[in-house]
Amino acid sequence: MNATDTTPAIVPKFDSETPDGRKLAIICSKGSLDMAYPGLIMANAALGEGIETHLFFTFWGFDMINKKTMGDMKFTMLGNPATHMPQGLGGLPGMTAMATAKLKKSIAALDVPEVPEFLEQIVASGGHLWACRMSADMNRLTKDDLYDEVEDIISASDFIEMTDGAQMLFI
Amino acid sequence: MNATDTTPAIVPKFDSETPDGRKLAIICSKGSLDMAYPGLIMANAALGEGIETHLFFTFWGFDMINKKTMGDMKFTMLGNPATHMPQGLGGLPGMTAMATAKLKKSIAALDVPEVPEFLEQIVASGGHLWACRMSADMNRLTKDDLYDEVEDIISASDFIEMTDGAQMLFI
Amino acid sequence: MNATDTTPAIVPKFDSETPDGRKLAIICSKGSLDMAYPGLIMANAALGEGIETHLFFTFWGFDMINKKTMGDMKFTMLGNPATHMPQGLGGLPGMTAMATAKLKKSIAALDVPEVPEFLEQIVASGGHLWACRMSADMNRLTKDDLYDEVEDIISASDFIEMTDGAQMLFI
Numbered sequence: 096m097n098a099t100d101t102t103p104a105i106v107p108k109f110d111s112e113t114p115d116g117r118k119l120a121i122i123c124s125k126g127s128l129d130m131a132y133p134g135l136i137m138a139n140a141a142l143g144e145g146i147e148t149h150l151f152f153t154f155w156g157f158d159m160i161n162k163k164t165m166g167d168m169k170f171t172m173l174g175n176p177a178t179h180m181p182q183g184l185g186g187l188p189g190m191t192a193m194a195t196a197k198l199k200k201s202i203a204a205l206d207v208p209e210v211p212e213f214l215e216q217i218v219a220s221g222g223h224l225w226a227c228r229m230s231a232d233m234n235r236l237t238k239d240d241l242y243d244e245v246e247d248i249i250s251a252s253d254f255i256e257m258t259d260g261a262q263m264l265f266i
Numbered sequence: 267m268n269a270t271d272t273t274p275a276i277v278p279k280f281d282s283e284t285p286d287g288r289k290l291a292i293i294c295s296k297g298s299l300d301m302a303y304p305g306l307i308m309a310n311a312a313l314g315e316g317i318e319t320h321l322f323f324t325f326w327g328f329d330m331i332n333k334k335t336m337g338d339m340k341f342t343m344l345g346n347p348a349t350h351m352p353q354g355l356g357g358l359p360g361m362t363a364m365a366t367a368k369l370k371k372s373i374a375a376l377d378v379p380e381v382p383e384f385l386e387q388i389v390a391s392g393g394h395l396w397a398c399r400m401s402a403d404m405n406r407l408t409k410d411d412l413y414d415e416v417e418d419i420i421s422a423s424d425f426i427e428m429t430d431g432a433q434m435l436f437i
Numbered sequence: 438m439n440a441t442d443t444t445p446a447i448v449p450k451f452d453s454e455t456p457d458g459r460k461l462a463i464i465c466s467k468g469s470l471d472m473a474y475p476g477l478i479m480a481n482a483a484l485g486e487g488i489e490t491h492l493f494f495t496f497w498g499f500d501m502i503n504k505k506t507m508g509d510m511k512f513t514m515l516g517n518p519a520t521h522m523p524q525g526l527g528g529l530p531g532m533t534a535m536a537t538a539k540l541k542k543s544i545a546a547l548d549v550p551e552v553p554e555f556l557e558q559i560v561a562s563g564g565h566l567w568a569c570r571m572s573a574d575m576n577r578l579t580k581d582d583l584y585d586e587v588e589d590i591i592s593a594s595d596f597i598e599m600t601d602g603a604q605m606l607f608i
Binding site: 344 | 607
């Protein structure tokens with residue numbers, strides 16, 4: 096819990112029993128670049144409002160905190176008609192790389208950081224990062240494989256206990 | 267905020283501090299036809315129960331309020347094994363159009379309106395529509411490009427402030 | 438509501454007005470094997486903490502409670518770059534079956550039950566299963582087609598009423 100030591104005073108400490116403290120818990124279950132951002136952006140906005148914010152990485156969302164993958168998340172247009180591209184193109188060689196590069200450029204143009212830098216910013220603002228025990232076991236990963244600022248690998252039960260009274264988002 | 271003037275009395279005004287008022291905030295982040303409906307159906311049901319209801323359109327969900335795309339959302343079976351079709355068919359020319367037409371027919375058979383008419387009905391029932399600032403910027407869209415009943419383009423921080431005490435759904 | 442009769446005492450009865458009772462409502466809208474699990478795991482963890490837990494199956498999530506499909510859910514890597522496989526492979530014949538078999542093996546290795554057994558366990562722990570009326574109508578299914586422990590087919594309005602004061606997750 097030592098990450099809270101350097102957080103702005105406006106962010107309540109984890110486990111603090113502030114009677115009117117607002118708490119937001121975001122479950123990040125997706126491992127595609129586009130769906131990594133909604134959780135990061137919501138968390139960042141919540142921290143700016145002084146809200147106690149927890150991110151729980153599980154299933155495919157583990158790629159957001161896995162040291163080997165967090166800087167190299169990809170985006171595919173397959174399954175997403177909002178890209179307005181013929182779905183038949185999505186499986187062609189090079190299309191995932193091209194779509195990823197284009198999305199990264201759009202995000203950078205808005206001065207929104209890449210995933211690792213965004214997580215760093217969230218932690219610096221007092222946000223809490225947690226990894227799912229079952230996902231760690233399934234991927235045979237230990238805490239050493241995960242982004243250093245992940246506070247702990249916890250079970251779904253731990254997460255449920257932690258989120259008493261929280262607003263919750265499943266992404 | 268003038269949209270509330272014509273809403274049924276049962277719908278609490280936005281910003282009203284009713285101590286026991288229930289509030290529901292739905293984040294619509296998907297731009298496929300099938301995933302447009304859950305948010306609309308939940309919002310409609312909540313409004314019928316007198317619940318203050320907000321829809322926040324972001325990422326691919328922007329297609330639901332973009333004048334150019336809201337009437338022409340598409341569905342693809344790619345990535346969705348619940349369609350019980352071989353995934354290899356999904357990329358063939360014409361498959362997205364065929365799957366979309368079939369889904370639209372199923373929805374119409376239940377007397378559920380198309381997306382633009384459904385949004386109109388939600389607004390007429392007192393629902394609030396908001397567009398995400400970052401998504402607008404990323405797509406280089408302004409309020410003129412969006413469905414007229416969208417109340418404003420707001421930041422994630424504005425949305426977080428607005429949802430204090432709300433139940434939240436991320437779709 | 439007779440399912441509650443055999444539940445552990447720690448699980449509050451549905452409709453009980455315990456002033457400080459925590460309630461979790463999970464909307465299961467996906468019909469792929471990987472996205473079936475997050476709801477089941479969260480529900481199971483919540484029940485273990487004595488939380489009143491409701492699962493509402495809607496849209497593609499109907500496959501989780503349809504007797505014909507619940508034991509045979511599939512997984513595709515299409516649209517999911519976190520599988521770290523070239524998207525072009527996803528449409529090849531046999532790939533969905535292979536990806537499904539591999540995922541099932543990973544899940545079984547963690548002693549996590551298959552979907553039907555997991556639902557049975559959730560019901561035995563006092564969890565409540567509900568089916569969406571609109572999805573039943575769209576798929577022309579009646580209660581006889583659904584898993585026996587589904588308590589009822591209810592409308593979105595019924596679900597909204599039922600979730601007053603609940604934490605909500607949309608999966």
